[in-house]
Amino acid sequence: MTNLANDFGVAEPELLDRPEKRGRLGILFWVCVAWLGINIFGAIFANVLPLPNPLANNYSAINFGPSLHHLLGTDELGRDIFSRIVYGSRISVSVGFGAMLIGFGVGAPLGMLAAYRRGLFDQIVTTLMYVFLAFPAIIAVIAVLSFWTPRSLLKIILVIGIASIPLVYRVIRAATLSMGSRDFVIAAKVQGATDRRIIFRELLPNIAPVGISFLLIGIATVVTLEGALAFLGLSINPPQPSWGNMINESRTLLSQNIWIAIFPALALCLFLLSLNYIGDRLRSYFDVSEVKL
């Protein structure tokens, strides 16, 4: 590891002469960012882009392999797979970001406040969150979505978002706790800083990196969850494409056209890899405690 030398007693006596240089993020990081950007761009501008209608059947072109005409081929109804993947990303991206927006919107402020205030407030909220955590989130989500029909994108986002609140709460609270006991927080208090000032000036910048990397990994988890729900038929109803239900539909057709399964799976996989990699790189990039010798 990079901080190995430090573990063995080599201190950093002269930090000042060193330019402020962190370890590089690396080319792969930027490749991932670019891939994520393409995905998000596609999701937003899917209907503006020159794509064939993802719902239009074309019985003269069924189960085609990749070609110049249909970049990724067509499915059993002759629909363009590329187009369906781009439209399908809309679901994944909006569920991922939407649910995390809810999770962070509620979980993060609660977690910070509880860890900063401690006391009764912390006890009550933490106990409540742990009660939620004790219940397997995936089962709760499946149960609610099975009964709460007709399903819509908003409902899916809402249910997954609420289910993620305790997880976000736990991470943010832990991060705040480890920061809140540092002397600089006490120092700020002693200098007369108000609680609000301490939270926004001292704590938030130090917790943000943890939050951002958890956010990215959280989005990845939610996207996977949506895929799983779609596979179970609990997400957006066909023929509306989502990566999950595309994989689901391809199940029975694997022997006839392998491409219907491979491309949505690949899209999902690359999207998740990018998110995870970016999250992980950012975490170590912003980690000030990790000495970069």
Next chain:
Amino acid sequence: MPDRTKLLEIQNLHVNFKKGGQTVSAVAGITFDVYEGETLGLVGESGCGKSTTGRALMRIVEPTSGSITLGGENLSTMKGRALRKARTKMQMIFQDPISSLNPRRRVRDIVAEPIDCWQSSKGEERTKIVDDLLHKVGIDPQVYGNRFARQFSGGQCQRISIARSLAMRPKMLICDEMVSALDVSIQAQILNLLEDLKAEYGLTLLFIAHDLAVVKNISDRVAVMYLGKLCEIGPADLLYAEPAHPYTKFLLGAALAADPNAARPDDILGGEPPSPLNPPSGCRFRTRCPNATEKCANEEPQMQTFSPGHAVACHYPLVIHSKSA
């Protein structure tokens, strides 16, 4: 000592912590004054309550009872904004130099934090005050002012902490083990710096540390704590030369001199301090004291002054003992 004004008066300060249903009395009724312009050293071993005392004075931990009076203002009953305001007159410097500074803020902003909190000055005036303070502590603001705190070594972080603590021109500084994490050569720089700043800003210091040599070097008077109580308080040179409390004597005996000709401490204190959960009756030191008698177990010794400025809480103080013997 000649007529001196008391800046900080501490009356019967108690700090209790709840720990697993039991009450630990970390500070068990201590009373002392700090005079304007002096440095009072507070020494003791870990767990004796010296750091808790410092933190209770700043109201970082809440005192259970007792009063803290700073320049006539009763700090122990203050709340909210009044407390925040009062604390600007008394500042604290912490042990861990790295953790004392927010790693994600720039040096100038860290030093300006108290100024920004109170909006006491802005713009160019603020920058001028901050740069001036940084100069005073030996950090070139032109070169380093915009760096992040995480780029500095321990000694430099401690300098920045000092600059920050002086931003609101406090009357008093509480230094909690502020040099114990530093290397010898850096420690000497910081101690000298502190002496210079004390003279320049007319500061009063409460210097809390476990290192007896460091405490003697910086202090005018020294107070010794054991298990939440004050054992002895007196002028530094006198107390080190003629310790009156047996504990002080052992503590000094155990201090290692950087001198190969120094006598080896053969007569060292055995055992370890008892748990503050269940302190001994009477004198708290009696379980390790070679002179302890029944009286020590039954009766708690009170602080008594037996020469000007030198007080001791012991039934059989050593100096008087040797004189009468």
Next chain:
Amino acid sequence: MSDNAPLLSVKNLATTFETARGEVPAVGGVTFDLLADETIGIVGESGSGKTVLARSIMGLQPRTNVRVEGSVQLDGTEIVGASEAELRKIWAVDVAMIFQDPMTSLNPLIRIGKQIDETLRLRLGLNKSDAKKRAIELLDLVGIPSANERYMAYPAQLSGGMRQRVVIAIALACSPKLLLADEPTTGLDVTIQAQILNLLDQLKSDLHMSMVLVTHDLGVVATRTDRIIVMYAGRIVETGTTKEVFAQHRMPYTEALLASTPKVSDASHTRLNAIPGRPPDLLKLAKGCSFAPRCQYATERCHNERPELESSGSPSHLFACWNPLPLPTNRTASSAGSEA
């Protein structure tokens, strides 16, 4: 001193860490011998390489990103480049180490008795009941009261001083010939520190061990070592008998270190002679003397040429300096007089 072969012979030992930002020469060529029954103190500030040196002597460096060169001979066995299996034969039996933080060198989940037993049974092949008996003896030896009951205690149930005693008991389990103590009392209270140091001293003479005492505290080595090595930026800058180093030091860094240490015997408000500046960055060591940038006596030569260790008259006393302090003749007399 006897003319026996030294127990420990370190020659041109260099430990270099390969890091993302370049090579860090944590130990840059160290040579010294340690005789049987001798105690040597290694003194230096953080970053001086004293801990890395101790770990390199022990063969404790990780295999990756570290380059150890030179030679460490312990009683005829070469440690540099030895395989883990070879080192395991030496560890605990020939050489043992005490680390600074007793909490991290003990397993918090295992009763302390078991932790001592383990070494005894593994290394000495004792059976269960013998090992327990010996473990209790050892706990007793290191001054742990009611050793029988403490045998069953977990590390967290003991105070810092007691834990360090347990660590010492484990280190002594196989009666090693050499004990490496890395800051054994840092973090302990003064009275406990005195207890532990006295204990180490007494055990050392009872068990005929040699000891390497690594510390930043001149007070720790002043009365407890035969010889002292002063390190700066990974190199030995001065070495000699304890009295030579304290009373007749020639290297300005040694002088500065002594002058910047506050002393209990000095009157309060005695101005300390602080050394300006900070220790150098090991990533960019100057070609000259590493201390030159902070040295009040530094000349052009100091910045350009690195001084090698040279003798200061007595064969034991070496220093590395182009402009050494003069030998204080009067100090020599006084320290010689008090030696009796």
